[in-house]
Amino acid sequence: MxxxxxxxxxxxxxxxxxxxxxxxxxxxxxxxxxxxxxxxxxxxxxxxxxxxxxxxxxxxxxxxxxxxxxxxxxGFIDTHIHYPQTRIIGAYGDQLLDWLNNYTFPEECRFADRQYAEEVAEEFFDQLVMNGTTTALVFGTVHKHSVDVFFTEAEKRNLRMIGGKVLMDRNAPDALLDTPETGYEDSKALIDTWHNKGRLSYAVTPRFAPTSTDDQLALAGKLLREYPDVYLHTHLSENQNEIEWVQALFPDSKNYLDVYDRHGLVKPRAVFAHGVHVCDDQCGRLAETGAAIAFCPTSNLFLGSGLFPLEHIEKQGVKVGVGTDVGAGTSFSMIETMSEAYKIMQLQGKKLNPLKSLYQITLGGAKALYLDDKIGxxxxxxxxxxxxxxxxxxxxxxxxxxxxxxxxxxxxxxxxxxxxxxxxxxxxxxxxxxxxxx
The missing domain is CATH 2.30.40.10 (Urease, subunit C, domain 1)
Structure with a gap:
């Protein structure tokens, strides 16, 4: 160690x-x-x-x-990445929802095997450090042991890492579903074991609104009340078809963010990946609560999700970090990720100063994660x-x-x-x- x-x-x-x-x-x-x-x-x-x-x-x-x-x-700070998707990086030809069904879910089923999870976790951390990433906010799978494996490997390397077990009780393969109760109990056990152990922190991790029922999101909110300093990590407004699906599943919510907000999930230390298509009302709420968006340039381009309006969102007071979003993201390198961010800004008629780029993947990421007193x-x-x-x-x-x-x-x-x-x-x-x- x-x-x-x-x-x-x-x-x-x-x-x-x-x-x-x-x-x-x-x-x-x-x-x-x-x-x-x-x-x-x-x-x-x-x-x-x-x-x-x-x-x-x-x-x-x-x-x-x-x-x-x-x-x-x-050290570079990656505010959104999936360690179980390491071996499917570069999977061809789909947008978000098809990509999940055709590549992500089949791969994550393999994590039922703890040894497989251990192998991928080691590969994942090897890739992080060879690319200069020393802190990351990371998805596990629905399997409790996938997070034990993740934190064990992070602890060996003395890295400041944040991770969590995926919560997913519908709209996914049966092998990847938990229940509101088991998701809550597994997450609680993981928090008690790993949160604030050395340099490690826990994130309550609903995959995204379509794969969690109201009951599950409510119990996620309960965890955040019981453990006020843990993180919330999920997805928000990445893809237009996804947004339409959320509206159909949660007709009483005024927008995508409101689905989470109704259950107490929009708060400091909440990080919402993507936010490509958030409206000004959602930005106002994110800014008001101190929640953050993780800008994921390579995956937004790779999955055809859209162009993130960085300047507009930051002007509304929203904290923004940067994520590689491996495996939809196409590189573990934060350097390459910021190269793609520059191009996304160019396509919107905006400029991204290289010092601003370095800020986003160091001190800016630390601020998004409320870690700027420790790193950045x-x-x-x-x-x-x-x-x-x-x-x-x-x-x-x-x-x-x-x-x-x-x-x-x-x-x-x-x-x-x-x-x-x-x-x-x-x-x-x-x-x-x-x-x-x-």
Whole structure:
């Protein structure tokens, strides 16, 4: 099991982190970049960062790891992903509802076998860390042991992770259905075992409104009342056919979000994946309650769901994180995910600054998850999760970087041309958990 590094350690490299949302503050004040810096860590937490010339005289050379030429950024935060869909990433040719029936549900049936779940969980976490993701909000399956397996693997690697058992009592294969009562009891047992154990947190996880009855959603709300600091994780307004289905199933609700709201599920620490087609009324309610949307660029494009109006939704005060949404999402890489986010904005006549992109997958994600007191940037006292990026990882990147004139341009090129190959190392609380060269 990986433990935090004890004592003082330091890393020399270029350092970049966000201090605030670039869309809300002046661009120059929203970030800190140090071309030749020191990141100082003690017992797994950030102590300080600054210029090498200023801090190096205070340090014994033996505690400094020289990564000159590399760029260190905070660990990436994925606010929506399905670990049981790891082996069906890239499944061909369907939109949301058919995709669930043809690929997702058959694959999730295989998780009745605990050993199968263990194999996939290990593969899933290997993919996360090789892509620089150190925190994620994660779906399990309906099987209680799928979540035990998930948390066990996360604990081994000392990662800050949030996960939950899927609640689903209708409109799915019989093998994947629970009942309102069993879903409640299983979730309660998992919360008691795993929530706030080390760096782990639990999320009450109805798949989406069409697969849960009112009775099940009501018991999900009961769990949130009984455990006020757990998360709520589900889907919202991803696909037009899905929205029409929700309206037919819940005719008394004024909109999709209202289905959840009537059962007490719209609250701080509630994360609703997608929100591609939310109306202003729903945005107002999300902002009022402190709930968040997870913007999932690659899956929205892959399933033909639509173009997420990031700027419009954020202007209404809604918290927004970013999710890969694997397996409908086509990459574990948050870097590649933000490349697709840029293109989605372009198709709406909007621009996405590369510093804003980095904010969304670090500090912005932390704020969406109410974890910005612990992770998201290099403020003193926070947990030392970070990624070492190689700006020369490919021949094309190496050639292109020679012509970059600013940190913004370097970051944009990295996100446009980069993938998992740019991740040189990943650290959790100051301890190495992945190295590309090992």
């Amino acid at each position: 990986i433990r935090p590094q004890h004592g003082k350690i330091a890393f020399r490299a270029a350092l970049l982190h966000l201090l605030e949302d670039p869309a809300k503050e002046s661009l120059e004040q929203s970030y800190q970049y140090i071309d030749d810096g020191i990141l100082l860590i003690e017992d797994g937490h950030i102590v300080a960062l600054g210029e090498y010339r200023d801090l190096s005289t205070q340090l014994d050379d033996s505690v400094v790891t020289d990564m000159s030429g590399k760029l260190i950024v905070p 940037n290099f403020t003193a006292g926070k947990e030392a999760d970070f990624v070492v990026l190689d700006l020369q990882a490919t021949d094309l990147l190496s050639v292109r970087m020679k012509n970059c004139q600013s940190v913004e341009e370097k970051l944009f090129v990295l996100m446009t041309l980069g993938d998992e190959r740019v991740v040189s190392q990943t650290y959790s609380m100051g301890s190495p958990i992945y190295s590309r060269d090992s």
